[in-house]
Amino acid sequence: MGIAAIGFGDLVRPDCIMDSLEASSREDALLRMATRLVESGYCRESFPAAILERERLHPSGLPMRGHKIAIPHTDAKHVRRSTILFARLDQPVEFLTMGSPDEPLQVRMISMFALREKHLVGRLLTTLIAVYQDHQVLEALLQAEDSREMFTILRRAVEKEGSES
Amino acid sequence: MRELKTVILNETGLHSRPADLFVRTAKLYASRITVHNGEKRADAKNILKVLLLNVSQGEEVRIVAEGEDAVEAIGDLKTLIESDFCRVNPAVDV
Numbered sequence: 312m313g314i315a316a317i318g319f320g321d322l323v324r325p326d327c328i329m330d331s332l333e334a335s336s337r338e339d340a341l342l343r344m345a346t347r348l349v350e351s352g353y354c355r356e357s358f359p360a361a362i363l364e365r366e367r368l369h370p371s372g373l374p375m376r377g378h379k380i381a382i383p384h385t386d387a388k389h390v391r392r393s394t395i396l397f398a399r400l401d402q403p404v405e406f407l408t409m410g411s412p413d414e415p416l417q418v419r420m421i422s423m424f425a426l427r428e429k430h431l432v433g434r435l436l437t438t439l440i441a442v443y444q445d446h447q448v449l450e451a452l453l454q455a456e457d458s459r460e461m462f463t464i465l466r467r468a469v470e471k472e473g474s475e476s
Numbered sequence: 477m478r479e480l481k482t483v484i485l486n487e488t489g490l491h492s493r494p495a496d497l498f499v500r501t502a503k504l505y506a507s508r509i510t511v512h513n514g515e516k517r518a519d520a521k522n523i524l525k526v527l528l529l530n531v532s533q534g535e536e537v538r539i540v541a542e543g544e545d546a547v548e549a550i551g552d553l554k555t556l557i558e559s560d561f562c563r564v565n566p567a568v569d570v
Contacts (some may be wrong), residue, residue: 326539365477369496384492410499410523430533433491444524 312318316338317437320394320470322424326351328458328465329398337404337418341366341383344396344423354425358389362423372406372416373440378449381406382439383423386434390425395439397422397465409419420452442468479547482557485521490531494561499523501556507543509553516523520553 329347334340362385365371383450392445403417422439426432442448448468455461486494502509502520509520513535518525520539531537536548540550556562 365493366494369493375524408523409496410521410526411503412500429487433489434530436491436527440524440527 323466330458332398361385370407387429478550505549507541512538
């Protein structure tokens with residue numbers, strides 16, 4: 312069954328939540344996250360380098376009101392199995408803004424996705440941005456006790472948004 | 477005022493890399509630029525609004541520019557879309 316049939320909420324997985332990621336820079340954060348997706352079998356060995364290159368050319372920081380978030384992703388050919396990897400950082404790192412690469416943002420949360428279904432990239436991006444525009448969702452993710460609570464919050468929010476879009 | 481109607485042929489629609497390049501190109505111009513998808517419209521210089529416009533492959537958009545450089549803005553955005561979102565303006569440093 313494809314993810315169009317089961318919904319984007321199923322892309323939020325308990326094993327793909329990092330509740331306390333230590334990173335010294337955005338490249339460090341992206342590399343740690345991308346490597347985890349390779350090690351857990353979701354992505355191919357080529358994924359980390361592709362994520363870094365994509366971020367260099369097309370920054371993924373989003374200029375939300377309130378908490379800032381980045382949504383890095385790259386081409387479907389680097390992906391084995393679709394998923395969303397969500398990370399909460401111990402300390403913010405600087406990202407550049409999508410559409411305005413001369414504007415830096417301090418980011419505390421990163422929502423990396425790996426999607427095999429290229430034609431669904433637009434719908435997934437729209438869904439995630441609608442979720443993250445809700446300041447209360449980001450605040451709840453920041454304040455959550457652990458990855459289990461973060462998983463529950465994020466899955467519920469993505470399922471709700473997916474059913475409304 | 478200048479206006480362009482065009483179909484977005486890119487597989488990911490006006491999202492991701494195309495949206496980034498579209499907004500960056502629009503920002504090169506002083507004109508007020510809006511992009512319309514049916515009844516919905518967005519400020520072409522606001523990445524969140526452009527992404528939430530949710531333009532998919534095969535959908536027609538209407539782009540409207542108002543201002544002294546509207547002709548150049550529409551020309552540049554037209555070339556960008558028709559090139560399948562390759563960088564077309566050297567000022568967009570990709």
